[in-house]
Structure formats: C-alpha cells, structure tokens
Amino acid sequence: MTPAFAVEYARSALQVAMLVSGPVLTAGLVVGLVVSIFQAVTQIHEASLAFIPKIVAMAIAAYLSAGWMIDTLLDFTRHSFSLLPQMGG
Numbered sequence: 001m002t003p004a005f006a007v008e009y010a011r012s013a014l015q016v017a018m019l020v021s022g023p024v025l026t027a028g029l030v031v032g033l034v035v036s037i038f039q040a041v042t043q044i045h046e047a048s049l050a051f052i053p054k055i056v057a058m059a060i061a062a063y064l065s066a067g068w069m070i071d072t073l074l075d076f077t078r079h080s081f082s083l084l085p086q087m088g089g
Helices: 003-042 047-064 066-082 084-088
Strands: none
Touching (some): 003 047, 047 066, 066 084
16 A cells, blocks of 8 residues: 555545535534524523534434435445455555
C-alpha cells in the first residue's frame, strides 16, 4: 500500500462519514437555531427546551434517511473490499 493510496482511501472514508452524518447534523442544527431564536425572543431559558426538540428532530432525520445511509455505507464497504488486493501490497 502506497502512501498516496492510504491518503486517498482515508479521504474517501472521511467524505462518506461526513455525507452520512449530514442529514442528522443538519436537522439538529436547524432545530437548535429555531429553538435558540425562540428562547431569545421569549426569554425562556430552559435547558430541556433546547435539548429535547433537537433529539427528536435528529431521531426523525435518522429514521427518514436510514435507508440511504445504509446504501451509502454498503457501497463504500463493497468498494473497500474490492480494494483489498491493492491494500495487500
């Protein structure tokens, strides 16, 4: 395995990780921003008000995008297994 191959493989692994985590993190970001604006406007500063909606939104996003996430991870795994001969040396 050459250093260039290792760097390219690590780059693609990080790219897949960011791609798969994107929908869940985006949902948490959007809901967190909306809740923060709501708290600033109403001056209600309750910790559970910020935490619970984000968890619910992230769980829903994970549920809705689970099929796509699994397909993406399976494609990466298949691609990784096809590269095994190159990794061996």
